[in-house]
Amino acid sequence: MEYRRLGRTGVWVSEIALGCAHLGSKPADENQAVKLVHRAIDLGINFIDTANIYVGGRSEEIVGKALKGIRHQVVLATKVRGRMGTGRNDEGLSRYHIVRQVEASLRRLQTDYIDLYQVHWWDANTPLDETLRALDDLVRQGKVLYIGCSNFAAWQLCKSLWLSDKNGWARFETNQVRYSLLDRSIEGELLPLCESESVGILAYSPMGGGFLAKDPIPESPPVFWARSHRDRRSESVTEREKRIWLSVKELAQKHGRPISHIPLAWVLRLPVVSAAIIGASNVEQLEENTKASGFKLHDEDIEFLNQQSSD
Numbered sequence: 001m002e003y004r005r006l007g008r009t010g011v012w013v014s015e016i017a018l019g020c021a022h023l024g025s026k027p028a029d030e031n032q033a034v035k036l037v038h039r040a041i042d043l044g045i046n047f048i049d050t051a052n053i054y055v056g057g058r059s060e061e062i063v064g065k066a067l068k069g070i071r072h073q074v075v076l077a078t079k080v081r082g083r084m085g086t087g088r089n090d091e092g093l094s095r096y097h098i099v100r101q102v103e104a105s106l107r108r109l110q111t112d113y114i115d116l117y118q119v120h121w122w123d124a125n126t127p128l129d130e131t132l133r134a135l136d137d138l139v140r141q142g143k144v145l146y147i148g149c150s151n152f153a154a155w156q157l158c159k160s161l162w163l164s165d166k167n168g169w170a171r172f173e174t175n176q177v178r179y180s181l182l183d184r185s186i187e188g189e190l191l192p193l194c195e196s197e198s199v200g201i202l203a204y205s206p207m208g209g210g211f212l213a214k215d216p217i218p219e220s221p222p223v224f225w226a227r228s229h230r231d232r233r234s235e236s237v238t239e240r241e242k243r244i245w246l247s248v249k250e251l252a253q254k255h256g257r258p259i260s261h262i263p264l265a266w267v268l269r270l271p272v273v274s275a276a277i278i279g280a281s282n283v284e285q286l287e288e289n290t291k292a293s294g295f296k297l298h299d300e301d302i303e304f305l306n307q308q309s310s311d
């Protein structure tokens, strides 16, 4: 496993991180889920990403259970912002909600501190300085070591960095965003900003939610993609998606690798990417994906993939 710096910080994280969005989604699977986390650590993964809203808190609970006694071996990331109850204040980035949620996450994770606490997405109803001050307090209290954001547009991150700098507060060291051959929308504004300000990109859904890891080509588009980028009625794979999948397959054959390694190596070609956050439904997928670490595509491969994935 190769390790990279978490943004500009002095912390080293595995370039393949374990995403836990679906951990515990099937009640009978708790032991399997714990085994998956343990196997990830055996394979050199030291970076684990979850969120308070994943599986209604179950994901954090299972991560907490899995890390009992080995908590110090990992860089543990979680998130706040999504709805956690039916009350009017049970969501968002107010000081009120953040302070309650950090305690709930610490309890579920069975830990005294969170290594990377991320705001899951923008909250237009809360003044940004309220959020940043609350997060800075958590850092000063030692409950949180670093803060990050997720799904922030360039202007939102830029404004946040400016406010933190102006007030001497902890700043967002990472932005967790969707990035893959299927979705390159961050390349215009956000990516150059992160490079310029040394904010680490944590690329989620790097294999397009699994679409770019399956062989043969899936019959329908990846779920997230269908939900957020397409006409929901459209159930078939587009020409562009097919073209990208075929290019990935061609390069996998050329390099004698499973197809999942090509989209992962493509995302990890950029030094500003601190980690690719992968999902894995079982240990076999996890083991296969982890072996992509250290694999480098040739310049002409990257050029080819860039051409094939342009809109």
Ligand SMILES: NC(=O)c1ccc[n+]([C@@H]2O[C@H](COP(=O)([O-])OP(=O)(O)OC[C@H]3O[C@@H](n4cnc5c(N)ncnc54)[C@H](OP(=O)(O)O)[C@@H]3O)[C@@H](O)[C@H]2O)c1
Pocket: 018, 019, 020, 021, 022, 049, 050, 120, 150, 151, 176, 177, 204, 205, 206, 207, 208, 209, 210, 211, 213, 214, 224, 260, 277, 278, 279, 280, 281, 284, 285, 286, 288, 289
């Ligand atoms: N911040 C955010 O808003 C946000 C949003 C989404 C995700 N995330 C984070 O990113 C993580 C990963 O997201 P993702 O699950 O969309 O990422 P992904 O790595 O692109 O896709 C993972 C899925 O691909 C399939 N897969 C993985 N390896 C495979 C292999 N070797 N061969 C065949 N299929 C394979 C599995 O689905 P099957 O069950 O179909 O096999 C797996 O669940 C999440 O767990 C979460 O931590 C964050």
